[in-house]
Each structure stands twice: as C-alpha cells, then as structure tokens.
Amino acid sequence: MNKNNLYNLLVILLILNVSCKEAISNDFAGNTNSIDNKVADLLAKMTLEEKIGQMNQYNGFWDVTGPKPAAGDAAKKYDHLKKGYVGSMLNVRGVKEVRAVQKVAVEETRLGIPLIIGFDVIHGYKTLSPIPLAEAASWDLEAIKKSAQVAAKESAAAGINWTFAPMVDISRDARWGRVMEGAGEDPYLGSKIAVARIHGFQGDDLASHETIAACAKHWAGYGFAEAGRDYNTVDIGTSTLNNIIFPPFKAATDAGVKTFMNSFNELNGIPATGNVYLQRDILKGKWGFDGFVVSDWGSMNEMIAHGYAKDRKHAAELSAIAGSDMDMESYAYVDELANLVREGKVKESLIDDAVTRILKVKFELGLFDDPYKYCNEDYEKEVTGSPAIHEAVLDVAKKSIVLLKNENQLLPLKKEGQHIALIGALAADKTSPLGSWRIAADDNTAVSVLEGLQKYTGNKLTYAKGADLAIGKAEFAIELKINTEDTSEFPEAIAAAKKADVVVMVLGEHGFQSGEARSRTDLNLPGVQQELLEAIYKVNKNIVLVLNNGRPLTITWADTHIPAIVEAWHLGTQSGNAIAEVLYGDYNPSGKLPMSFPRHVGQVPIYYNYKNTGRPIIPAPNEVFWSHYIDESNDPLYAFGHGLSYTTFSYSNLVIDKVSNDTFKVSVDVKNTGSVTGKEVVQLYIQDLFASVTRPVKELKGFEMIELSPNKQETIHFNLTKDELGFFNNTGDFVLEPGDFKVYVGGSSKTVLESKFNIE
Ligand code: NOJ
Numbered sequence: 001m002n003k004n005n006l007y008n009l010l011v012i013l014l015i016l017n018v019s020c021k022e023a024i025s026n027d028f029a030g031n032t033n034s035i036d037n038k039v040a041d042l043l044a045k046m047t048l049e050e051k052i053g054q055m056n057q058y059n060g061f062w063d064v065t066g067p068k069p070a071a072g073d074a075a076k077k078y079d080h081l082k083k084g085y086v087g088s089m090l091n092v093r094g095v096k097e098v099r100a101v102q103k104v105a106v107e108e109t110r111l112g113i114p115l116i117i118g119f120d121v122i123h124g125y126k127t128l129s130p131i132p133l134a135e136a137a138s139w140d141l142e143a144i145k146k147s148a149q150v151a152a153k154e155s156a157a158a159g160i161n162w163t164f165a166p167m168v169d170i171s172r173d174a175r176w177g178r179v180m181e182g183a184g185e186d187p188y189l190g191s192k193i194a195v196a197r198i199h200g201f202q203g204d205d206l207a208s209h210e211t212i213a214a215c216a217k218h219w220a221g222y223g224f225a226e227a228g229r230d231y232n233t234v235d236i237g238t239s240t241l242n243n244i245i246f247p248p249f250k251a252a253t254d255a256g257v258k259t260f261m262n263s264f265n266e267l268n269g270i271p272a273t274g275n276v277y278l279q280r281d282i283l284k285g286k287w288g289f290d291g292f293v294v295s296d297w298g299s300m301n302e303m304i305a306h307g308y309a310k311d312r313k314h315a316a317e318l319s320a321i322a323g324s325d326m327d328m329e330s331y332a333y334v335d336e337l338a339n340l341v342r343e344g345k346v347k348e349s350l351i352d353d354a355v356t357r358i359l360k361v362k363f364e365l366g367l368f369d370d371p372y373k374y375c376n377e378d379y380e381k382e383v384t385g386s387p388a389i390h391e392a393v394l395d396v397a398k399k400s401i402v403l404l405k406n407e408n409q410l411l412p413l414k415k416e417g418q419h420i421a422l423i424g425a426l427a428a429d430k431t432s433p434l435g436s437w438r439i440a441a442d443d444n445t446a447v448s449v450l451e452g453l454q455k456y457t458g459n460k461l462t463y464a465k466g467a468d469l470a471i472g473k474a475e476f477a478i479e480l481k482i483n484t485e486d487t488s489e490f491p492e493a494i495a496a497a498k499k500a501d502v503v504v505m506v507l508g509e510h511g512f513q514s515g516e517a518r519s520r521t522d523l524n525l526p527g528v529q530q531e532l533l534e535a536i537y538k539v540n541k542n543i544v545l546v547l548n549n550g551r552p553l554t555i556t557w558a559d560t561h562i563p564a565i566v567e568a569w570h571l572g573t574q575s576g577n578a579i580a581e582v583l584y585g586d587y588n589p590s591g592k593l594p595m596s597f598p599r600h601v602g603q604v605p606i607y608y609n610y611k612n613t614g615r616p617i618i619p620a621p622n623e624v625f626w627s628h629y630i631d632e633s634n635d636p637l638y639a640f641g642h643g644l645s646y647t648t649f650s651y652s653n654l655v656i657d658k659v660s661n662d663t664f665k666v667s668v669d670v671k672n673t674g675s676v677t678g679k680e681v682v683q684l685y686i687q688d689l690f691a692s693v694t695r696p697v698k699e700l701k702g703f704e705m706i707e708l709s710p711n712k713q714e715t716i717h718f719n720l721t722k723d724e725l726g727f728f729n730n731t732g733d734f735v736l737e738p739g740d741f742k743v744y745v746g747g748s749s750k751t752v753l754e755s756k757f758n759i760e
Contacts, residue, residue: 148200
C-alpha cells in the first residue's frame, strides 16, 4: 500500500471511530504535583502491557530510515496504537500526520498517554543548515547552537518533539560515511559541540513549543567501525574508550540531554543494545543519567545476527536487562516482554524504571498539558522556511567553509571585469548541497553555486557542466555515483575554461554519497571528476576548486597543482549564497578542519592526536626501522585545525604562569599581519610527556575565536586545570600525574609556538 492510501486509511479509521475517551492527560493538566509524583501516579494505573507499550517505538506509515517494514506491519501498528501499546513514533512529520497518530493515542487509548514523536532532525528540518561535520568546521559554538535552535523551532512547528541528534561519535576514518553526521576526530571539540547542539535543541525550557528533546548517539563506539565499513565490528581498548569515545557522551549527559540512542555495533564482543556495562554501569550508574535510552532501528533483533541472542525473545530479555528503555522497530518488547516478566526472566521493576524515564520526558515536554501543542497548521506555515531561519542557516554555512589553499591570493575573486568559467555538475545542483539526512527537505531547494555567483553581476559568468551527474533515484539507493565514464561534455567545459580569467570548479561527492551505509574504500573525487580537473588545468591554471563533500577526500594532486581550494562540504539550503560570499570576499573564511585530510586512503585512520610509538616519526638519517610508510609520508595532506583566511596572523609571546601545582594560565599574542579584517581560531594543545598510560603527542585543550582588523593585536588567555591536564587511566579513574608537560599554540594542530611546565 502506498503512502497516500495508508494515510487515507488512517484518516477514515479516525473519522469512523468517534468515541473519544476521556484522556487521562487531562487529569494531569494543571496538576501542580512534581513531575516525579505525576509519573508515579500514572505508572500505578498502568497494566503491564500498557507499560511495555510505552517502551515500544514504531516507524510511521510514511517514510523509512532503516530496512523496510514487513508486509502487514501497518495494520498491526495501527491496532497497537489504539490499544496503547505504542509510546513513540518516528518518521511521522508535519502537523497533519502527527495530529492523526497523536489523536489515536490521546483520545482512543484507555489512558490517553500522548506519543513522543521522534525524527532525525540532524541538520535542520525543511530548511537545512550545513551537515554537522561542516558546522563543526566553524568552531563557532554560538552559530552551532543557533543552528540547532532554529532546527528545533522549525521541526517543533511540524509536530516533532524529539530529535535523534546530536551524533557525538568520534571518528578517525573518512571511509565511514557517517563522519558527515558528527563533529570529527577530536573529543574536546566534539564535547563542546555536543553541548552547544543540545542547548540549542532543548533550550532552557523543554515545555516551550520551540524546543525539542535531544538524543546523544550512538552509545557507543559506532564511529570506530573496522575498516570504516558501516555497522562493522568495533574493538576498542580501555584507554581509547575512556579518553576518546566517552567524553562527548559524558559532556552530553552533564548538559542535560534527555535521551541516548545505543548503537548497531558490538563493542568488544557485546552488542551495544545488550551491553550492561555501557548502559547500566556507565551511563545510568556512574554518570547518573536520568533520561531514557532508545535502541537504534531494529538493533535488538540484530543481536541475533551478531550471534549474541538466540532469538527475538532472548534479544528482548538481554536488551531490557541491559537498560535499553525503548525498542525502535524490533517489535521485540511489544511481542515478548510481557511473557518474559511473567516468566520471571525480566523483573517488573526494570520495566517500571524504563517507563518512568520515558514518561518523565513526556511530562517535561509538556505533552500531558497539551498533546496537540505542536499541532497548529497556521503556526507550522508561519515558521517553516521563515526569513529568520534562512538567516541563521546562511550564517553558519558561511562560517563552516574552510579555505584550504590560496596561492598568489587568487581568492577573493575580483568583483568586476573578469570572465569566470564555472564548471562541474555540482555547481548547478540544487539538491546535493542539502547533504545526507534531509528527509523532510524537498529536492531542488538549495541555492546552487551557480545561483549564488549569478548575484554578483560585475563579471561575465559562463557555466559548463563538464561531467554529467548521474545519481540513483531514491535517497537510500545504493548505486549513487557521479558519472563514472562519460567524458562527452568535457570539450564544452574546456572551451569555456580557455576563454576565462578564472575557472571555478565545483567537484566532490553528491549529498547522498556520504551518510548512513555510504562507506567508501576510495577517497578520491568520484567518477571522472579528477580527469576533468586535470583536463581543465591543461588549458587554464587559474583554478579555484570548490569541494562539496561529506568527508575528508584525498585531493593530493589538486593540492600540488591547483592554486586555490575551498572546502565547502554540503552546506544546506543556503549553500550557493554562502559559497559566493566567501569566493567574493564578502565573508572572510574562518573555518578550521575538524578532521585530518589524508594524502592517501592507506593512511586511514589518521588523526592528529596519535601516540608517538617507540619508534617515532623523526628518524635518524639513513634509518629504515621506524614507524612509517615506504610509499607515502605519515603526514596528513591538511592537518586537523587547518584553515586559512584572506588575511594572515602571527603568534608570539607564549607565557605560562603557574597559579598552583595543577592550575596554569597560558597567554599568547595574536596579530593580524595582513590587509583585511579576519577571524582566527586560536588553538591550544598540550602533551603529557610521560604517564602511567601513554598520552598522545598533542591534545586540544582550548580554543578561542577572535576577530582582528589589520595590524591589531590581542592577548588571548587560556586556563589549564586538572580537567584539561588529567586523563582516564585503565581502571577508569580520572588522574592527574606529576611530570613534564608541553603547551603548543597556533592556528592549527601544526602549531607554531611551544613551551613547557612541570607538575610536582
Ligand atoms: C538508524 C540510525 O543509525 C540512527 O542514527 C537514526 O536515528 C535511526 N536510524 C532513525 O532514523
């Protein structure tokens, strides 16, 4: 049955069933008891099946974001909805759809408990911000928070209560397609961004109609899938788990995130969904998290394929005991859990705990006071795509662009008297810039680079596609590719390039070439784009390469030959405007890479905070036995934290003041040495030179964005305390050990100044 038929069916069923019951939610409206008391009162009225119903989340009747549901599912879901056996739905969106399902839950079930409506508001709802990896490149926590705020407002106006974001998985492997959804490779930056996004989504008042509950995912280790292949096995040692993987999740907990999502992967032999250590011992135990944990799509059932559960009933038992509170699309809880409780295999107290957590969030969202507070079509129309939302997404889009290279100041472009050739299928594409995770956004709603550049009318602009863009039909089509063979349109592009003063080439990945289940073994420009780049270079060397991509790419040839390279990711709805403003210098680029760019895919995983090894990278002359490759350097092409500006900055006068044995003040002078005003992200790294568990060669421990006009200088201050200087040892304790430390400061992880201090 297609989407429309199903919807009609649902509407007809709703109309026929006019006997709306007195909703229990009314009993709680205006009830001044504390939320804990309200939850306890309600829990006492619930049957075991109704409690388990709250732990059941179904995908809606319309879109899917996982393996397709089996035939007959829709009827079963609808029946369960009416019985009160559904606590949440995902992929139900827009006031009309949300109202239809909420009405059943509130007006037809015995207790009238409202649903919590979840959705992947990953980088916006209909109006899209840059993909999260791009936003992370802004290092601008205010802009990132604002972007989450407007995403919350627009999605809440469409009936959504809860986003499955932020994804706070650290990843060092650009082959993994979901690096586009995270904040990159660093736990310190990742933690700051996680907090900013959670504050943006949840605001100060979850009951406001402009905020939604956030979800820290995927707990845990999902970004470390072996060989970058999505859903693959994860094996992580204690030190990496505690110091790299856990910190953004801990920061999310401390920031008050309301929910967690567990992950598809197994971690050291135990699937995350059935993992007692992760969910009970660490998250709900050591960290005291009092929200709820939702499983990932079908991940309870997947424990059978993992070889951890013998059947679905066993999977339900393992998941409930491990602390997975809500089942997304496994049907395991709704079908099996009541029997498991009756058989004494799962204690009812565990069910009560899970339901208490879920109901609490529903109360906090204000759903019991007004389950339809998110369901106003006029308001939905007014908010969706409002000018204020476009303004916020344009702002963060500009800030997310990273200038990777700019030889001979080819950029910014002159505004008059130039002939510019714009080349590349992606340059005119109005869908690809939306990026992956854009379920609610319509195709062709992004501003293309062509449209952005057309607004600058002082130059002559000629567009040629160069290579066709062939993509699969559906969002989740597997064979997405940018034309692998056809070079028939090269001549037109070459002719345009010959006549131009400057060539702007927009190349990279289509929006759906990164994201979930979009792993790659090759990080080069897909299809014939490299060939096109080289063909154009033969006739005109004045090339500005604008990259559109959801992951670091190996653009090593381009770095050697192309004078100007701009990393423009997938920037969302305002993409073309943001890129045009940067190319023409109306916005001076300020982004810095949140992930290292490899020179070759064989270097992956590559990251700046590596360990020194016993045979470090600086070899003795003529020595062969050191940790290196014989065919490529160890260095990345572009380091973590790298990003240029149209001006330049100098660093001097690094001073360390000891305040106490474990507290230091660091200051450094930064000066704008160029000719235009610009922003710089001043970065501070430390190195603990020897410790009971070896420490990385560098760890980011502070950053600050400053804006300086030409010749202006500012002194930047950082504090280093136990929080920044300590680490987790292998028994999970946070320790600060005496010894020598180094401090490094600069505009990237390839820092320019260093100094030392000692802790006694
Ligand atoms: C699977 C993804 O792993 C998860 O991140 C997402 O939130 C759910 N599907 C729901 O779409």
